[in-house]
Each structure stands twice: as structure tokens, then as C-alpha cells.
Amino acid sequence: MKSGWYCAFTMKNKTVLITGASAGIGQAVAFDCSKLQAHLILVARRVDRLKSIQKKCLQLGAQSVQIFKLDVQDTKEIQNFCKTNKKILKTVDILINNAGLAKGTERFQDAQPDDWDQMLDTNVRGLLYLTRGLIAPLIKNQGHIVNMGSVAGRLVYEGGSVYCASKFAVRAISDGLRMDLKGTNVRVTNIEPGMVNTEFSLVRLGNQQKAKAVYDDMTPLSAEDISETILWCLQRPSHVNIQELVIYPTDQASVGQVVRKGK
Numbered sequence: 001m002k003s004g005w006y007c008a009f010t011m012k013n014k015t016v017l018i019t020g021a022s023a024g025i026g027q028a029v030a031f032d033c034s035k036l037q038a039h040l041i042l043v044a045r046r047v048d049r050l051k052s053i054q055k056k057c058l059q060l061g062a063q064s065v066q067i068f069k070l071d072v073q074d075t076k077e078i079q080n081f082c083k084t085n086k087k088i089l090k091t092v093d094i095l096i097n098n099a100g101l102a103k104g105t106e107r108f109q110d111a112q113p114d115d116w117d118q119m120l121d122t123n124v125r126g127l128l129y130l131t132r133g134l135i136a137p138l139i140k141n142q143g144h145i146v147n148m149g150s151v152a153g154r155l156v157y158e159g160g161s162v163y164c165a166s167k168f169a170v171r172a173i174s175d176g177l178r179m180d181l182k183g184t185n186v187r188v189t190n191i192e193p194g195m196v197n198t199e200f201s202l203v204r205l206g207n208q209q210k211a212k213a214v215y216d217d218m219t220p221l222s223a224e225d226i227s228e229t230i231l232w233c234l235q236r237p238s239h240v241n242i243q244e245l246v247i248y249p250t251d252q253a254s255v256g257q258v259v260r261k262g263k
């Protein structure tokens with residue numbers, strides 16, 4: 001059940017670009033923006049998924065939905081994407097830098113350097129290069145950048161040094177962007193969730209059973225919970241910037257502090 005202010009708000013004149021829109025939080029944000037009649041630009045690597053999400057977004061009320069295959073790990077691919085689609089990207093008002101992942105939980109001495117590269121290239125370099133590519137329209141349109149941080153960007157945990165480093169970087173970049181963009185009216189919000197039940201744990205652990213066990217006997221956040229939070233930030237009046245928002249499930253007091261009912 002949505003409250004009155006939510007229903008009254010429309011995104012009819014807004015173009016929203018969402019990275020990692022093929023699953024989880026990105027997909028949920030795409031659906032919520034569609035209900036508010038936004039124009040959408042959705043990017044991810046899995047285009048088959050984007051195609052069915054595009055169809056659903058149009059059914060939900062999106063005014064237009066353009067989809068692009070983009071691997072944000074590849075800085076050249078991002079630069080080409082920005083160059084080739086300059087005309088479309090000029091319209092972007094809201095950038096949701098959501099694409100990201102964690103790989104592995106091994107201790108530093110046992111971890112795979114390839115996993116480190118993938119996390120840093122996706123979560124940090126991808127966000128940096130795409131934001132740089134879109135910064136001119138975002139300034140011109142007095143836009144809003146929403147970065148997907150994490151509680152892992154506030155607290156480090158065992159087996160998570162590089163994922164945490166990537167999210168600490170996202171938090172630092174969000175803070176720095178806010179300073180560098182002051183006076184432009186561009187807003188920058190860093191969203192920092194705890195445990196959200198998406199494909200995140202499957203990607204991290206590479207095993208459905210292990211991924212399911214992460215959320216055993218507790219109630220995690222859903223992608224929709226995070227999407228609603230993002231939409232709330234976007235709907236604040238233009239003089240209000242929610243700089244950081246930390247959101248945990250009630251069953252998680254802090255990183256590694258999870259209540260498992262029945263245990």
C-alpha cells in the first residue's frame with residue numbers, strides 16, 4: 001500500500017539510467033520508476049533478461065524503455081557507449097549506479113586475484129567511468145546520482161577485504177562528487193544496505209544451496225525495500241539531498257550480527 005505523496009509524484013519528465021537493471025535491486029528500481037511513468041535506459045550484460053524487463057516496464061507505465069548490453073568492467077566499452085549514444089544520454093536526469101557484485105569469501109591469502117579485479121573493475125571503475133561519461137548532461141539537467149554503496153563500505157569483515165574496499169571507495173567517491181559538484185544543483189546519494197535477498201549471494205558463492213543458507217531463519221531486506229528507499233530519496237524536493245542512507249534488516253544489528261530465529 002503506497003502512501004499519498006508517493007502516488008502524487010510522477011517521473012513523466014524524467015529519464016532514469018539504471019545499471020545492473022537485469023536483476024535484483026536494479027530491476028526493482030526499473031519497475032518502480034515505470035509506475036511513475038519515467039523514461040528508462042536500462043543496461044546490463046544479460047540482454048535476454050533486459051528484454052523481458054523492458055516489456056514489463058512498458059506494461060507498468062514507463063513512457064519509453066531503451067535497453068543496452070554494457071559490461072561496466074570494460075572502460076572502453078563504457079566510453080564507446082557514451083559516444084555512440086550521446087543524443088539519448090543527453091536526456092539523463094537520474095543515474096542509478098547499481099551494477100555491482102561480490103566474488104568469494106576466502107581469506108586474503110586464499111582469494112583469487114581475478115575476483116579482486118572483477119569487483120574493483122565493476123564496483124569502482126565502472127561507476128567512475130560511466131558517471132564521468134554522463135556528467136555533462138547530469139549537470140545540465142541538474143540531475144541526481146544514486147550510488148549503490150553497502151554497509152560493507154562502513155565496516156570491514158573477514159573474507160571481505162576487497163569487496164569492502166570497493167564499497168568504501170563508492171562512499172568516498174560519493175562524498176567527493178558532492179563536494180566537486182557543489183553549486184551545480186546535482187544531488188548525490190549513497191545507499192548503504194545490509195543483507196538484501198537478490199542474486200547477490202548466488203553470484204558471490206556460486207552455489208544455490210549456500211546462497212539460500214545466507215538468509216536461513218532470518219528475514220532479509222528485499223530488492224523492493226531498497227527500491228522504495230531510493231524512490232523516496234529521488235522524490236525529495238530539489239533543495240533536499242539525502243547524502244547517505246543506511247538500511248539494515250531488523251534481524252541484522254550490524255555486519256555479522258544476525259539473529260537466526262530458532263537457533
Ligand SMILES: NC(=O)c1ccc[n+]([C@@H]2O[C@H](COP(=O)([O-])OP(=O)(O)OC[C@H]3O[C@@H](n4cnc5c(N)ncnc54)[C@H](OP(=O)(O)O)[C@@H]3O)[C@@H](O)[C@H]2O)c1
Binds near residue numbers: 024047070102195
Ligand atoms: N544484495 C545485497 O545484500 C546487497 C547489499 C548491499 C549492497 N548491494 C549492492 O547492490 C547492487 C545490486 O546488487 P543486487 O543485490 O541487486 O545483486 P544482483 O541481483 O546480483 O544484481 C546485480 C546486477 O548487477 C549487474 N552487473 C554485475 N556485473 C556487471 C557488469 N560487469 N556490467 C554490467 N552490469 C553488471 C548484473 O547484471 P548482468 O549480470 O546481467 O550484467 C545485475 O543486474 C550491487 O552494487 C551490490 O554490491 C547488495
